[in-house]
Amino acid sequence: MSNGVEAGRGDWFFDRCLSLSPGLAAVKARSTMTTYSETLEAAAHQFDQAVKAQPAQLSVTEIGTVEEVQRGIARVHGLPHVQVDEVLRFAGGHLGYAFNLDPEQVGCVLLDSSEQITAGSRVERMHTVLDTPVGDQLLGRVVDPVGRPLDGGRSLDDLPREPCERDAPPIMQRAPVTVPLQSGLKVVDAMIPIGRGQRQLLLGDRQTGKTAIAVDTIINQRGRDVICIYCSIGQRSTGVARVIENLRRHDALDHTIVVIGADDAPPGLQFLAPYAATTMGEHFMREGRDVLIVYDDLTSHARAYRHLSLLLRRPPGREAFPGDIFYVHSRLLERSTHLIQSAGGGSLTALPIIETEAQNVSAYIPTNLISITDGQIYLSPTLFRKGVLPAIDVGRSVSRVGGKTQLPAYRVVAGDLRLTYSQFEELERFARFSSQLDEDTRATLNRGRLIREILKQTQFQPLTLPQQIASLIAVTNGVLDGRPVEQLPKLERAIQDAVTSQAAELCAQMQAGEKLDKEQVEQIANIAAGAVHAHA
Numbered sequence: 001m002s003n004g005v006e007a008g009r010g011d012w013f014f015d016r017c018l019s020l021s022p023g024l025a026a027v028k029a030r031s032t033m034t035t036y037s038e039t040l041e042a043a044a045h046q047f048d049q050a051v052k053a054q055p056a057q058l059s060v061t062e063i064g065t066v067e068e069v070q071r072g073i074a075r076v077h078g079l080p081h082v083q084v085d086e087v088l089r090f091a092g093g094h095l096g097y098a099f100n101l102d103p104e105q106v107g108c109v110l111l112d113s114s115e116q117i118t119a120g121s122r123v124e125r126m127h128t129v130l131d132t133p134v135g136d137q138l139l140g141r142v143v144d145p146v147g148r149p150l151d152g153g154r155s156l157d158d159l160p161r162e163p164c165e166r167d168a169p170p171i172m173q174r175a176p177v178t179v180p181l182q183s184g185l186k187v188v189d190a191m192i193p194i195g196r197g198q199r200q201l202l203l204g205d206r207q208t209g210k211t212a213i214a215v216d217t218i219i220n221q222r223g224r225d226v227i228c229i230y231c232s233i234g235q236r237s238t239g240v241a242r243v244i245e246n247l248r249r250h251d252a253l254d255h256t257i258v259v260i261g262a263d264d265a266p267p268g269l270q271f272l273a274p275y276a277a278t279t280m281g282e283h284f285m286r287e288g289r290d291v292l293i294v295y296d297d298l299t300s301h302a303r304a305y306r307h308l309s310l311l312l313r314r315p316p317g318r319e320a321f322p323g324d325i326f327y328v329h330s331r332l333l334e335r336s337t338h339l340i341q342s343a344g345g346g347s348l349t350a351l352p353i354i355e356t357e358a359q360n361v362s363a364y365i366p367t368n369l370i371s372i373t374d375g376q377i378y379l380s381p382t383l384f385r386k387g388v389l390p391a392i393d394v395g396r397s398v399s400r401v402g403g404k405t406q407l408p409a410y411r412v413v414a415g416d417l418r419l420t421y422s423q424f425e426e427l428e429r430f431a432r433f434s435s436q437l438d439e440d441t442r443a444t445l446n447r448g449r450l451i452r453e454i455l456k457q458t459q460f461q462p463l464t465l466p467q468q469i470a471s472l473i474a475v476t477n478g479v480l481d482g483r484p485v486e487q488l489p490k491l492e493r494a495i496q497d498a499v500t501s502q503a504a505e506l507c508a509q510m511q512a513g514e515k516l517d518k519e520q521v522e523q524i525a526n527i528a529a530g531a532v533h534a535h536a
């Protein structure tokens with residue numbers, strides 16, 4: 001067969017190429033070239049033309065294959081160039097991300113249920129990292145960590161998206177925490193004040209009122225220009241539904257975003273939830289707005305991370321948690337801060353919740369979080385059983401930001417309150433074993449019991465600053481001494497109404513952040529005494 005190649009110069013090779021490459025044979029048939037090299041040049045020229053003509057259609061995609069699937073994770077072979085945290089698309093459009101880059105395979109974390117994913121199915125790289133929607137349209141919505149609506153509302157695919165994992169703001173962009181974040185709870189605002197940009201840990205055994213304090217704080221932000229994000233991690237769906245209903249019932253859902261990684265969701269989604277919620281909050285913070293974020297709770301988050309790490313054979317450490325569990329939480333909570341004006345000027349205040357077991361605050365995860373945060377509010381099951389709600393153990397709670405962020409109006413009562421209350425708790429333990437008490441001890445015990453009663457507060461009823469100050473001045477100035485305990489709620493309401501109506505100017509002064517002087521404190525105490533006298 002004359003094919004234009006001199007005999008002996010590899011015409012068998014040329015015929016072999018033609019038989020293997022229909023494309024080349026087509027070029028040979030159409031061209032007038034007579035030599036092997038001319039034909040190849042023509043084919044290369046045609047290929048270049050094709051690439052230039054349709055550059056968009058030509059792209060190289062790495063395709064991997066699922067080798068093994070377990071609850072929440074998959075092992076994928078192939079994908080030699082995949083990056084850590086890169087999003088991967090599995091068969092059926094299910095999403096996952098690269099978690100372990102082992103030499104032979106990629107350990108992937110699934111963001112959807114693993115039922116529909118089988119061994120042998122294909123996996124393709126998305127060339128993007130995990131991201132989540134941000135913006136005002138999220139307010140009032142209930143979404144999962146990747147921004148899929150869970151409230152049946154409209155899709156959020158048109159919103160801008162930002163990566164879930166981000167570095168914390170550098171130290172030079174951080175401003176001191178000076179603006180108070182009012183929780184509306186007397187015991188918190190007076191004795192364990194929280195500032196905007198602070199990380200305040202809520203810890204306690206299960207069913208001691210941790211979520212209730214967080215929800216009351218969110219409700220109290222209504223009308224205060226604070227955007228709230230309630231991030232539920234590994235909680236029962238019934239509990240989350242109850243929180244959403246309570247927020248809706250108290251008109252607090254309009255300024256709140258609910259991000260849910262429920263207990264029946266894949267562990268990858270639970271692990272991602274706090275990072276995605278923080279990204280949503282950071283977006284507002286960089287716009288100069290104040291944000292409160294509740295992580296309920298990071299104990300479930302740590303367990304989800306342990307589940308993924310053990311399945312992907314990461315070496316277990318203490319309590320079988322992987323060695324970087326501290327970093328998992330520290331890099332999350334470092335993102336909460338108060339920015340300087342040039343960086344946006346907003347703030348992100350974190351209320352992480354941790355569940356302790358049998359009041360053991362020295363366990364692994366609780367001690368990690370205590371060392372990372374700027375203070376903790378400890379809830380005591382003993383106080384809860386006594387009906388002292390919120391069951392906050394003031395002696396074991398602290399706010400490391402403390403007085404710097406507290407409104408000046410509290411300073412006239414906070415000092416006495418904390419001292420009297422701690423003396424009372426000390427004496428109460430001692431008084432159990434002794435019946436012969438002198439007059440002073442008995443007076444301190446009675447005053448302490450009254451303070452504990454006044455610090456009680458019903459759920460969903462946050463108090464304004466003047467109401468709190470009126471109650472606290474009344475109890476620390478002896479206005480309620482000798483009153484029966486069962487009358488206190490009624491007398492407290494009478495005192496609050498009397499002070500807010502008869503001393504409106506003083507109340508405005510307190511709201512404006514001014515300190516009260518001795519005469520003004522006496523004026524409030526006299527109004528309170530008049531109200532008690534009138535209602536006793």
Ligand SMILES: Nc1ncnc2c1ncn2[C@@H]1O[C@H](COP(=O)(O)OP(=O)(O)OP(=O)(O)O)[C@@H](O)[C@H]1O
Pocket residue numbers: 204205206207208209210211212213355389390457458459
């Ligand atoms: N101040 C309060 N006044 C009245 N009831 C309260 C108060 N605080 C909490 N409770 C009640 O105590 C129960 C437990 O509260 P909550 O769910 O907040 O506790 P928790 O520690 O978050 O529980 P879990 O550990 O299961 O999440 C709830 O029924 C709640 O209504």
